[in-house]
Each structure stands twice: as C-alpha cells, then as structure tokens.
Amino acid sequence: MASNGIADRVAIVGMGCTAFGEHWTKSVTDLLLDATSECFDSTPSLSRADVDAYWLGTLGSGQSGLTLSKALALDYKPVTRVENYCASGSEAFRNACYAVASGAYDRVMAVGAEKLKDSGFSGLLRGDPPGDGTAAELSVTAPAAFSLLDPAYCSKYGVDPDQMREAMTHVAWKNHYNGARNPKAQFRSVVAKEKIESAPKIAGRLGVFDCSGVSDGAACAVIVRAEDALDYTDRPMYVKGLSFVAGPASGAMDPAYDFTTFPEVVRSSQDAYQQAGITDPRRQISFAEVHDCFTPTELVLMEDMGFSERGQAWQDILAGDFDLGGRLPINPDGGLKSFGHPVGASGLRMLYECWLQFRGEAGERQLTNPQLAMTHNLGGRPGSCVSFVSIVGA
Amino acid sequence: MTGFGLVAYATYLPQHRLSREELATALGSAAGRGDRVVAAFDEDATTMAVEAARRAVAAQSGQPVSAIHFATTSPPYLDKTNASAIHAALGLPNDVFAADVAGSARSGTAAWRASLASGGIAVLADVRTGLPGSADERAGGDGAAAFVFGDPSESIADVLGIASLTAELLDRWRGPERPDAEVWEERFGLESYEPLIKQATERALGAAGLSHVDHAVVTSPNAGVAKRAPGLVPQAAEVTGSPIGHCGAADLGLGLAAVLDRAVAGATILVVSAVDGCDAFVLRSTDRLAGRRTAPSVVDQLAAGGTVSYPTYLTWRGQLTREAPRRPEPERPAGPPSFRGDSWKFNLAGSRCTSCATVHLPPERVCKGCGAIDAMESYSVAHRTGTIATFTVDRLAFSPSPPLVSAVVDFDGGGRCALEVADADLAALAVGARVDVTFRRLYTSGGVHNYFWKARLLDPVERN
Numbered sequence: 001m002a003s004n005g006i007a008d009r010v011a012i013v014g015m016g017c018t019a020f021g022e023h024w025t026k027s028v029t030d031l032l033l034d035a036t037s038e039c040f041d042s043t044p045s046l047s048r049a050d051v052d053a054y055w056l057g058t059l060g061s062g063q064s065g066l067t068l069s070k071a072l073a074l075d076y077k078p079v080t081r082v083e084n085y086c087a088s089g090s091e092a093f094r095n096a097c098y099a100v101a102s103g104a105y106d107r108v109m110a111v112g113a114e115k116l117k118d119s120g121f122s123g124l125l126r127g128d129p130p131g132d133g134t135a136a137e138l139s140v141t142a143p144a145a146f147s148l149l150d151p152a153y154c155s156k157y158g159v160d161p162d163q164m165r166e167a168m169t170h171v172a173w174k175n176h177y178n179g180a181r182n183p184k185a186q187f188r189s190v191v192a193k194e195k196i197e198s199a200p201k202i203a204g205r206l207g208v209f210d211c212s213g214v215s216d217g218a219a220c221a222v223i224v225r226a227e228d229a230l231d232y233t234d235r236p237m238y239v240k241g242l243s244f245v246a247g248p249a250s251g252a253m254d255p256a257y258d259f260t261t262f263p264e265v266v267r268s269s270q271d272a273y274q275q276a277g278i279t280d281p282r283r284q285i286s287f288a289e290v291h292d293c294f295t296p297t298e299l300v301l302m303e304d305m306g307f308s309e310r311g312q313a314w315q316d317i318l319a320g321d322f323d324l325g326g327r328l329p330i331n332p333d334g335g336l337k338s339f340g341h342p343v344g345a346s347g348l349r350m351l352y353e354c355w356l357q358f359r360g361e362a363g364e365r366q367l368t369n370p371q372l373a374m375t376h377n378l379g380g381r382p383g384s385c386v387s388f389v390s391i392v393g394a
Numbered sequence: 395m396t397g398f399g400l401v402a403y404a405t406y407l408p409q410h411r412l413s414r415e416e417l418a419t420a421l422g423s424a425a426g427r428g429d430r431v432v433a434a435f436d437e438d439a440t441t442m443a444v445e446a447a448r449r450a451v452a453a454q455s456g457q458p459v460s461a462i463h464f465a466t467t468s469p470p471y472l473d474k475t476n477a478s479a480i481h482a483a484l485g486l487p488n489d490v491f492a493a494d495v496a497g498s499a500r501s502g503t504a505a506w507r508a509s510l511a512s513g514g515i516a517v518l519a520d521v522r523t524g525l526p527g528s529a530d531e532r533a534g535g536d537g538a539a540a541f542v543f544g545d546p547s548e549s550i551a552d553v554l555g556i557a558s559l560t561a562e563l564l565d566r567w568r569g570p571e572r573p574d575a576e577v578w579e580e581r582f583g584l585e586s587y588e589p590l591i592k593q594a595t596e597r598a599l600g601a602a603g604l605s606h607v608d609h610a611v612v613t614s615p616n617a618g619v620a621k622r623a624p625g626l627v628p629q630a631a632e633v634t635g636s637p638i639g640h641c642g643a644a645d646l647g648l649g650l651a652a653v654l655d656r657a658v659a660g661a662t663i664l665v666v667s668a669v670d671g672c673d674a675f676v677l678r679s680t681d682r683l684a685g686r687r688t689a690p691s692v693v694d695q696l697a698a699g700g701t702v703s704y705p706t707y708l709t710w711r712g713q714l715t716r717e718a719p720r721r722p723e724p725e726r727p728a729g730p731p732s733f734r735g736d737s738w739k740f741n742l743a744g745s746r747c748t749s750c751a752t753v754h755l756p757p758e759r760v761c762k763g764c765g766a767i768d769a770m771e772s773y774s775v776a777h778r779t780g781t782i783a784t785f786t787v788d789r790l791a792f793s794p795s796p797p798l799v800s801a802v803v804d805f806d807g808g809g810r811c812a813l814e815v816a817d818a819d820l821a822a823l824a825v826g827a828r829v830d831v832t833f834r835r836l837y838t839s840g841g842v843h844n845y846f847w848k849a850r851l852l853d854p855v856e857r858n
Contacts, residue, residue: 133727136812144788
C-alpha cells in the first residue's frame with residue numbers, strides 16, 4: 001500500500017473517557033461533555049478555546065458537527081462528523097491527526113460517542129437507505145454474521161469444535177478478567193468458564209458472553225504537533241502509524257473467501273507496521289487493543305495481525321499467550337467484550353488504554369514498561385468490512 | 395379441439411404437516427387422523443405458484459411461455475397483480491401476459507380455460523385458512539399445480555370435451571377482509587350440486603364422444619360432494635378427489651396431477667369441479683405423458699415432509715401472536731430499488747463479467763475480478779445448486795418464525811451470496827451441505843411482501 005505515514009509528527013497530549021455502560025440518566029450531550037471535560041481538566045495548559053478544530057465519530061447518535069458544537073457550546077469552530085461503522089471513533093482520530101500533520105491546525109480534538117441504550121432494542125440498529133429487501137446484512141444480526149467464523153475456522157483447520165469453543169471461552173474469560181481490573185469497564189467481574197459456555201445462545205455457537213457489551217459512552221483525545229507536545233504534558237503519546245482500509249466487499253460474493261480471515265485487517269496491519277517501522281510485531285509490540293466484538297473475531301485477528309501462525313491462534317489463546325501476563329497482552333482494559341462497545345467511542349477508548357498504560361496509570365492491570373501499542377478497530381462483517389490500525393508509542 | 399394442448403404439468407406441496415391428532419388434543423375436539431399439508435410461514439399462494447410453475451416450465455420441451463394465468467382464493471395482494479411476481483421469478487420477457495384470476499375456487503377452472511384457449515401456463519395455488527377448530531383448518535390443504543398449454547403436437551393429454559354450468563348458490567362465501575369462510579348446511583350444497591355434476595359430466599362426455607372414462611377426479615369446496623363423489627360419476631372406472639384435502643383454486647389441479655402421475659398412455663380422464671356451478675373436462679393422455687412427467691409426484695411429496703406443531707402453525711397463519719425478539723421490525727422494501735433490481739430480487743440474476751467470467755451476486759457494474767466496467771451479462775442462479783460455505787442460526791434477528799437461519803452459498807458454476815435457509819433442518823446444516831434455491835416471502839412490512847430467494851437443503855440424494 002502506498003501510505004507515506006506521519007510517524008512521530010503528531011502526539012496525543014490529553015485524553016478523556018467516560019465509564020462505559022447503560023447510562024440511563026445520561027444523554028449523548030452529557031457523555032460528550034463528560035469525556036471532553038475529563039480531558040481538559042487533566043490538561044491544565046489547554047482550554048476548550050485553544051482547540052482549533054474538532055472531529056466527532058458516531059455511528060448514529062447524532063448527525064453533523066452540530067452534535068458536538070451544540071453540546072460544548074463551541075465558538076464557531078470547524079467540527080467534522082465522521083461515520084465509518086464501528087471504526088467511526090478511530091476515523092475521527094485519524095483525520096484529526098492528518099489535520100495537524102498537514103499544518104492546517106496546531107491543536108485538534110477527536111471525540112467519539114455513542115448512545116445505544118435509548119432504543120429499547122437489543123444489539124445495534126442500522127439506519128440504511130431504502131432498499132429492495134434482499135441484503136443479508138439487513139436481516140442477519142452482527143453476532144450471527146461473526147458467528148460464521150466459527151464453523152469455517154474449524155472446518156478449514158480441522159479444529160475440534162469443542163476445542164474451538166474452549167478457545168472462544170478463553171477469550172471471553174480473559175477479557176472479563178481484565179475488565180474486572182478496570183473501574184471504567186461496563187462488566188467488572190470475572191466470569192467462570194462454565195458460565196460462559198452454558199450461556200443462552202444468541203447466534204450459532206455464540207452465547208451472551210461471546211458478545212461485546214452494548215453500552216453508552218464517549219472518549220476523546222487532543223492531538224498537537226509532536227514538537228509542541230511537551231508544552232502540554234511530560235508524557236505525550238506519539239502516533240507512529242495510522243492505516244485504514246475499506247475492502248471491496250468481495251468476500252460476500254467471492255467463493256475464494258473462506259471466513260477465516262479479514263483481508264482488510266491484514267492489509268491495514270501491514271500498512272501500519274510499515275509506517276511505524278515494525279518488522280516483527282510479535283516482539284516489537286508491547287500490547288494491543290483489538291476489536292473483539294465477538295470472541296471468534298479476536299481469535300481470527302491474532303492471525304491476521306501476525307501474532308499467531310495461521311491455524312494456531314486457538315492454541316496460543318489456550319496457552320495464555322494473550323492473557324494480561326502473557327507474551328503479548330491483548331485488550332488489557334477488557335476490550336469491547338468487557339469495557340463495552342459504544343460504537344463511535346470504542347476506537348478512542350482503545351487509545352485511552354494505551355495512554356494510561358504508557359503513563360503508568362493503568363492500576364491493577366498495569367503492564368511493565370510498554371513501548372509500542374497497537375489499536376485495531378473493525379466495522380462491518382466478515383467478507384465486507386472496514387479496518388483501522390494505529391501504532392502508538394511512549 | 396383447440397389450438398393448444400397440455401404439454402407439461404407439475405405440482406408443489408410444502409414440506410410441513412400438521413397432525414390432526416395434535417390439533418384435536420389441543421382443541422379438545424373429536425380425534426382426527428392423518429396430517430394436513432401446511433405452507434411454511436414464508437410461503438403464500440404466489441411463492442408456491444412459482445415453485446410449481448418452475449417445475450412445469452422445466453418439464454416442457456423448451457417452448458417459450460406465452461402467458462401466465464394465476465388462480466387463487468388467497469391472493470397475497472389485491473389492487474396489485476400477483477402473477478407479475480411469478481412472471482418475474484420465472485425470468486420471462488415483458489411481452490408475456492400475466493394476470494390473476496382470484497376469488498373463488500372456480501378461479502382454477504378459469505385459469506385452465508384461459509390457458510387452454512390462448513396458450514400459456516395455468517398456475518393454481520392456495521393457502522387455505524380457517525378459524526381454529528374449523529373444517530377448513532382441519533380438512534384443507536396448501537399447495538400448487540401448474541399446467542402448460544402449448545403446441546398440440548407436443549401434448550401429453552388432449553382435451554376432448556368441456557362443459558360448464560353456472561349457478562348462483564350460497565354454499566360458501568367470505569368477505570374480502572376475513573381469513574375464514576362461512577358455509578351453509580352441507581346437504582344444501584350437496585343436493586344443489588348433484589344435478590349440476592350429473593349434467594356437466596354428461597355434456598362433457600358427449601362432447602368427447604365417450605360414455606365411460608378410466609379415471610374421474612371430482613373436487614368441490616363442499617365436503618359432501620367429496621364424500622359422495624364415487625356415486626356421482628358412475629361413468630368412471632375409478633373416482634378420486636383432492637389428494638391433500640380441499641385446496642381452493644388448486645384443488646382440481648392437484649387432483650388431475652395425481653392422476654396424470656400414474657395414468658397410462660391413452661387413458662381417459664374426467665375432471666369435475668363443482669364450485670358455484672359445475673365444470674367438467676375430458677382428457678385423453680398421449681404416449682408422451684410418461685416421458686414428460688416431473689419428479690416429484692404428488693404421492694412422493696405427500697409422503698415426505700415433517701411435522702409442525704399446532705402453536706407454530708397458528709403463529710404462521712397469524713392466529714397466534716407471540717412475543718418477538720427485542721429487535722426492530724424490518725423496513726418495507728422500497729418500490730424504486732425493487733423495480734430497478736427486479737431481475738435480482740425476483741429471478742436471482744446477478745452479473746457475470748464477459749472478460750473474466752467472475753460472477754457477482756447481486757449484479758455489479760465494476761468487476762471485482764478484473765476491474766472491467768460495464769462488461770457484464772445477466773446471470774441467474776435461480777436454477778443452480780450450490781454448497782454451504784458457512785452458516786449460522788440467528789436467534790436475535792427479527793423473523794416471522796425465529797430463529798433466522800442464514801448460509802453463505804457457493805453456486806455450482808460460480809457465484810456466492812448469503813441467503814436465508816428455508817424449511818431448515820438445523821441438524822442437517824453443515825459446511826459442505828448441498829442446497830438449491832426456492833422463492834419465498836421473507837417477511838411482510840408496511841403491507842409490502844418482501845419476496846426473495848432462500849437456500850433449501852437438498853436431501854442426501856439431490857432433488858431434481
């Protein structure tokens with residue numbers, strides 16, 4: 001891919017993130033104010049008036065820049081509303097970074113927010129244009145779409161379905177274990193593996209514990225030129241790589257696609273690694289925040305990102321490689337599974353964990369001396385998706 | 395006797411069976427025997443007509459279809475032609491006439507006579523409903539039959555004589571807003587029909603120049619006529635009735651098809667349909683019949699199928715409203731995109747690149763294989779079989795009959811798309827399982843029926 005990248009040209013100097021969960025008493029306006037206030041309160045040298053431009057990522061909790069400018073009573077600032085499925089927050093961040101790197105602005109903010117729990121329905125809702133009623137993605141829910149990975153993976157690699165189930169259970173167990181150590185997570189309890197496996201089935205073999213939490217929340221980041229970063233904080237987080245890929249959706253129509261990989265993730269990971277100068281991700285990356293929307297997704301991602309050999313992720317997961325104390329901790333904050341998944345906020349929430357880890361502020365789940373981290377945000381479904389990858393460093 | 399002959403026929407019976415014993419137990423009524431043939435939640439007169447018509451068109455010897463006359467007592471739409479969906483599902487050119495003949499069971503005869511007179515397909519289909527505990531619920535049946543009339547030199551049966559008598563008779567009636575019909579006392583209808591049947595039979599046999607026939611099929615929505623049928627047609631060596639219980643406009647078609655399924659060459663067949671008068675046809679099979687039959691036969695379809703519970707049946711017919719998943723109902727299909735994409739929605743036609751042969755389902759303008767733009771030809775997979783690449787059972791999704799079963803299907807000869815699975819046997823779902831496709835109604839939203847294709851698991855021995 002032809003990405004020049006903007007390695008070490010911009011840095012995050014302040015972040016905020018609300019607790020994720022069922023915030024019956026908070027509107028999206030409240031969540032936007034809470035997240036941005038935390039960021040400004042913890043960055044004394046920066047006020048709202050200092051931010052030159054804003055990007056807001058949300059799937060459907062508001063339209064246009066007005067959703068943010070009205071909530072924060074902004075003083076006639078440019079606000080861009082970004083929507084790119086579940087990667088909306090990451091996309092707000094990516095575009096905000098480019099605005100600083102281009103020289104157009106000195107200080108910008110990326111905000112992600114979603115208010116899912118006002119609809120009264122389970123899972124995500126879609127707002128699609130009028131159609132002919134034939135599109136499978138309109139009738140098949142997200143858990144069902146991602147559950148397709150399970151039988152396909154077992155079939156391709158000859159994995160016993162019971163062992164696959166164990167690996168999926170381990171992913172859920174691990175992310176709950178991590179989330180239990182995170183005061184902002186939606187689900188903050190360790191869940192026994194027996195309980196995970198015996199949960200009522202939602203789709204295919206996915207039970208409720210295989211699915212990410214449906215929640216409300218918001219998160220944000222202030223981005224400045226790297227050379228200015230120390231003016232705002234003594235521990236900025238530098239952007240090393242940013243990649244985004246929208247696939248041609250060929251997996252939905254191409255019999256060669258086998259539902260055991262996300263080609264979009266492979267491409268965006270390789271692009272981001274190249275931008276950041278990473279040649280051996282298993283050793284160079286300290287930890288990763290990945291899009292564990294459903295347990296088999298995280299399993300497949302380990303292979304697409306090069307953390308496991310093809311057909312081996314299920315074994316690496318069961319060996320504890322990706323546990324909090326493993327060789328490459330994945331989702332130390334609990335991930336979408338346990339931290340919750342307020343769609344537009346999730347990409348920035350992932351960066352927030354990197355921010356805390358690099359600053360040594362991750363509490364009970366603090367990793368030892370992390371240097372490089374990866375965040376990965378996926379939107380869509382197997383065969384037809386968008387993928388975002390960032391590499392950030394202390 | 396006309397310019398057109400019967401050149402092919404086929405039937406379709408749905409897979410589901412309601413046990414009359416379970417029905418009787420549930421309602422505390424007199425014990426019943428046997429099963430009732432039941433259309434699935436995603437089937438209606440139009441979808442079953444498509445199935446029967448597809449089979450019949452496949453059976454005829456490559457002649458173009460000149461018209462569709464669709465008969466039903468249960469039209470899915472009023473004020474909108476239902477036959478146009480059948481026309482689209484068959485992928486017919488727009489200069490083929492298609493119209494409904496809807497209302498009473500006599501519509502079946504009307505479609506037959508129209509097709510006999512002017513050529514084309516008479517396709518007869520019905521979903522018969524009645525209130526819980528009614529005779530229509532217990533003794534009715536759902537199904538479809540299609541008859542293709544074309545070149546008389548290709549006929550599988552020649553029509554030798556016809557007679558039709560009309561009577562204004564309050565035997566059975568139903569307001570357009572009701573799912574259930576009302577009937578007068580059975581003997582009133584029976585005793586009114588008896589002389590009409592006698593007279594129509596004599597006239598038709600007279601026109602055919604026959605005094606006796608090998609087979610007679612006698613059908614009527616009046617239950618007494620069905621019970622007395624053998625005595626009403628003494629000219630026949632054998633008298634049969636509806637093979638599945640009264641099936642409205644399709645009843646005479648299913649009765650005739652069941653005889654054609656086993657008649658020898660040269661057999662004479664009398665068809666009598668007593669509805670608001672009486673219609674009688676006399677046919678003689680030709681030696682082409684044996685070679686033109688389509689599998690599966692009525693008898694084979696009756697023997698197949700699986701049981702549906704009475705509560706599920708009531709839910710399917712809209713007579714029991716159950717708690718739905720906590721999901722929004724789907725949007726109704728929009729008119730313009732459905733019209734623009736009608737060859738996809740109704741005929742499962744995608745596009746195939748003329749440069750690299752990559753198949754796109756649904757159709758695309760830019761080839762995902764080679765990047766060529768507007769180098770596509772239309773390519774339908776409606777007649778293709780395929781293999782399940784992966785699948786899921788979605789218990790969260792909205793469905794008129796949860797769970798929604800979805801599979802990614804790779805079609806033989808190229809092309810992939812995700813389709814719902816119809817009549818899904820969850821235990822038989824597997825990566826590698828073989829499927830064909832069937833035209834169904836996914837759901838109805840905002841008064842619009844969302845017709846589209848579903849995958850259907852093939853038996854270990856593939857269906858024809």
